[in-house]
Amino acid sequence: AQKITQTQPGMFVQEKEAVTLDCTYDTSDPSYGLFWYKQPSSGEMIFLIYQGSYDQQNATEGRYSLNFQKARKSANLVISASQLGDSAMYFCAMREMQAGTALIFGKGTTLSVSS
Amino acid sequence: DAGITQSPRHKVTETGTPVTLRCHQTENHRYMYWYRQDPGHGLRLIHYSYGVKDTDKGEVSDGYSVSRSKTEDFLLTLESATSSQTSVYFCAIRGLADGELFFGEGSRLTVL
16 A cells, blocks of 8 residues: 555646645554655755644745645645746655654656746 | 765666666765655665664665665665666655755666
């Protein structure tokens, strides 16, 4: 079974609009962390945001926020006021504390922002 | 800038030849990782290291070996490259704050 599921292979949004990228996860570990990464066409992996399983509030970093719904096991990334430079592949990832330090990645969602 | 350098950045080789990819970090971090990225698969863990001479297998370790003789260097070796190992390989180190990984720029390997 997949640990991280990203069901949207591609998403399209216009500049200045908000967009939500979906991520669901599967774990029985009560302690875990959730991460989002951005990969532009140049190929580098850029860390965006982190949410711990015990964090009471949703994480935010500038225009990025993580909509964490623990009971639903979802960790959606919300990008407010999209910009052309947001066009990229986005990966959701999880680290289970009992399993070690490596991250497990989803298959990614390609976001295209148009003017 | 997380201080991670991968070499070579691009390599084309033939089936059956040995290949070594190098990851060098300047951050003195304990944990280092090798992932491969393939279309439709995201990133998958090959091997990781939790210290000098301490390594362990990941999800897709078959056909790969690693070595870490110094804190700063983590080597990934394909003893006999196959076409299925054509991929982009990423090295990463673990951050100290929340355990986020910081990645190198990637090494694109083509096995003909």
